[in-house]
Amino acid sequence: MKLTKQALSLLKVVLTTTGEKELNLEGQEVTSSRRLNGEESAQRRHFLKVADPILEELGKSQTDFLESAKEAYKKENPQKKGVENPAYEQGMFFALNKDKKMLEDMSKLSKEEVEISPNDKVTAVVKKYFEEYGEKNGWTSGDDDLVEEVSGILK
Secondary structure (H helix, E strand, O other): OEEEHHHHHHHHHHHHEEEEEEEOOOOOEEEEEOOOOHHHHHHHHHHHHHHHHHHHHHHHHHHHHHHHHHHHHHHHOOOOOOOOHHHHHHHHHHHHHHOHHHHHHHHHHHOOEEEOOOOHHHHHHHHHHHHHHHHHHOOOHHHHHHHHHHHHHHO
């Protein structure tokens, strides 16, 4: 199965959460965890053993990319005397968010494809909860491309 890292992240969310909200012990609203039976839970663990290292590596590469962009910004725009650190940080944040090339390059990291080979049982569980998630909670318009990608792969 060949997926983008972004699609892999979406499948992890589908397998670990229901998309519904619940209150935690502190009274805060949080996403409800998905509770599975023993066999399905084992299949989720198999999927997460493959997905988690890939997603961790993605997070690290995005963090490294952002840190290098911040360092480049700091070299080009040194902090002036008298400017408070929060104001400088905010200016850097806005400048980096306006840099379309940097944002595209960062987006490319999550659109890299990876090959995973889940067995039939894992694929069946992923497909079941992917379809259930879409039926119960629906998808946002921003998810359209990902949903199409994953739907095509799971058929």
